[in-house]
Amino acid sequence: MEKSRILVVDDSKFSAKMIESRLVEAGFQVDVAYSAEQAIASLSAPGSPLPDLVISDVVMPGMDGYQFCRWLRGNPATVRVPVIMLTSKGGVSAKVDGFQAGADDYLVKPVDPTELEMRIKVLLARVKALKSTAGGTAAMPTQARVISVFSLRGGVGVTSVAVNLAVALAQMWQADVPLLDLSLQSGHCALLLDLRPQHSLADLAERGPDEIDSALLEGVFVRHNSGVRVLAAPPAPELADTITTTLVDSVLTTLRPQFSYLVIDTPSRFDEVTLTALDRSDVIVLLLSPEIASLKVTTAALNVFQALEYPPQKTVAVLNWPFARGGLPQKNIEAALHMPLTAVIPHEPALFVEAINQGVPLVLRRPDAPASLALQQLAYRLSGEQPPMQKTRSPSEMLLRVQELVKRA
Ligand SMILES: Nc1ncnc2c1ncn2[C@@H]1O[C@H](COP(=O)(O)OP(=O)(O)O)[C@@H](O)[C@H]1O
Ligand SMILES: [Mg+2]
Incomplete structure (x- = not known):
């Protein structure tokens, strides 16, 4: 079975590397971008593979995680890709902002790696179930x-x-x-x-x-x-x-x-x-x-x-x-x-x-x-x-x- 592809967007190299190594260990294929701009550039490059799931930091210099999430939701190719927001910003209002920007899940750092892995699996399974009830696989078109x-x-x-x-x-x-x-x-x-x-x-x-x-x-x-x-x-x-x-x-x-x-x-x-x-x-x-x-x-x-x-x-x-x-x-x-x-x-x-x-x-x-x-x-x-x-x-x-x-x- 092909590995699920996860895009990690985080301006902290340390944090990005930690997540990457953990996810690779868990059997995922991982791409890393150190800014939202970099992620957008690679997602927009012709022929670049689309991620099955995105994990994004919120506070980043330049475009922040909310803006990035809105971009994903506004781009027809990524409108349905599940997004997990990962941030040091706690509190209900930050979460609400995240969900309003179109995130599917929200985790506060430091995040427990097992929990992160579980949440990823749940989201991926949900997308898969949705695709199969729509009567097709990822490559097959849905119904108008x-x-x-x-x-x-x-x-x-x-x-x-x-x-x-x-x-x-x-x-x-x-x-x-x-x-x-x-x-x-x-x-x-x-x-x-x-x-x-x-x-x-x-x-x-x-x-x-x-x-x-x-x-x-x-x-x-x-x-x-x-x-x-x-x-x-x-x-x-x-x-x-x-x-x-x-x-x-x-x-x-x-x-x-x-x-x-x-x-x-x-x-x-x-x-x-x-x-x-x-x-x-x-x-x-x-x-x-x-x-x-x-x-x-x-x-x-x-x-x-x-x-x-x-x-x-x-x-x-x-x-x-x-x-x-x-x-x-x-x-x-x-x-x-x-x-x-x-x-x-x-x-x-x-x-x-x-x-x-x-x-x-x-x-x-x-x-x-x-x-x-x-x-x-x-x-x-x-x-x-x-x-x-x-x-x-x-x-x-x-x-x-x-x-x-x-x-x-
Ligand atoms: N919001 C609107 N403002 C001004 N004129 C409108 C507006 N909506 C429809 N019209 C006009 O009303 C008329 C009837 O519209 P139409 O779309 O043919 O209606 P229907 O298909 O329901 O019979 C048309 O002349 C149209 O230009
Ligand atoms: Mg008419």
């Missing part, structure tokens, strides 16, 4: 996280949010993200991206479930330079009925192992196809606007989800402001829904219309606009637990911006 955006009322911004979420995920994680347009009668995801689809879901209508494979889907995707690939809605409303639940099921089954994220735009009703998509989703973004009619249908949708026995954590409520003022207060909405709002997207007077007319989504066109930042943060929250499969070495500009925002919040 399927995110549907839904509302039983039209015009609240479902398509706008779905498109911007897909673009934000693609940009943030430098990943290809399929966007499935299930607004079958009047889909306009492609339009919002200024794409003129040559192909659509209707091209697949004649195919049996056995014929749907990744090569076929490759030919039907309409690509956007953000990394989003649209599976467009049929070009004419009368073709909507040719899209069956079996087809949608096969498409999702085929795409899941290939991508990290998959976003679905849905129509504002419960039909068979929509229910299939919602069933297969890991997250449903239940979108509403701050008015009584929207609130009513949102409650109705939540009741349906409950009847369908969806786990409560599958649904996140997000408030969008497609109009400027006069909306219901947020706390009344949360009280009525019996759940907190995961995000609030403010009204953006001119920018949304501008973005549509230009065919450039808000998160690309105006990344700093308040609604845009809310969408990026939502994308980040929805993706938090899921490292993309494409291993990029340095975090994207969007990711750094969102993490800065999250830190300040």
Whole structure:
């Protein structure tokens, strides 16, 4: 069996050597870096092996252990690597800081070597168990996280949010993200991206479930330079009925192992196809606007989800402001829904219309606009637990911006 690889980061040569010799003795392969900067440089070098676990000192000259841990969490390739913080800094608040920075465990020096070894083994075993329940080994890709955006009322911004979420995920994680347009009668995801689809879901209508494979889907995707690939809605409303639940099921089954994220735009009703998509989703973004009619249908949708026995954590409520003022207060909405709002997207007077007319989504066109930042943060929250499969070495500009925002919040 291959040895687990541990990266030790400590500015004290003495301490680093002590840990190294102990861990080598325990059968681990150990790399040592004497500063966070040095560790980052070697982790960023092309072709360098990734550690299975990181042990980091907290107090170091230059970048400290907390900052280093945040860097690890912000880097798609290391987002899931377990981190043990090792420090002379005792006290609860130092520990809390460590955990907030994304550490998995926290030990105060001098640490008992047997305890350190045990904690390492526990963390490594947990990661292994997680990988095997995900149905694969380290090298095998996980399944895409399927995110549907839904509302039983039209015009609240479902398509706008779905498109911007897909673009934000693609940009943030430098990943290809399929966007499935299930607004079958009047889909306009492609339009919002200024794409003129040559192909659509209707091209697949004649195919049996056995014929749907990744090569076929490759030919039907309409690509956007953000990394989003649209599976467009049929070009004419009368073709909507040719899209069956079996087809949608096969498409999702085929795409899941290939991508990290998959976003679905849905129509504002419960039909068979929509229910299939919602069933297969890991997250449903239940979108509403701050008015009584929207609130009513949102409650109705939540009741349906409950009847369908969806786990409560599958649904996140997000408030969008497609109009400027006069909306219901947020706390009344949360009280009525019996759940907190995961995000609030403010009204953006001119920018949304501008973005549509230009065919450039808000998160690309105006990344700093308040609604845009809310969408990026939502994308980040929805993706938090899921490292993309494409291993990029340095975090994207969007990711750094969102993490800065999250830190300040
Ligand atoms: N936060 C917002 N601020 C301003 N306009 C918005 C906002 N969200 C959505 N809109 C506008 O509302 C309209 C409906 O949005 P759309 O995404 O098509 O909704 P749906 O898919 O729910 O029918 C669009 O013109 C869109 O530009
Ligand atoms: Mg729509």
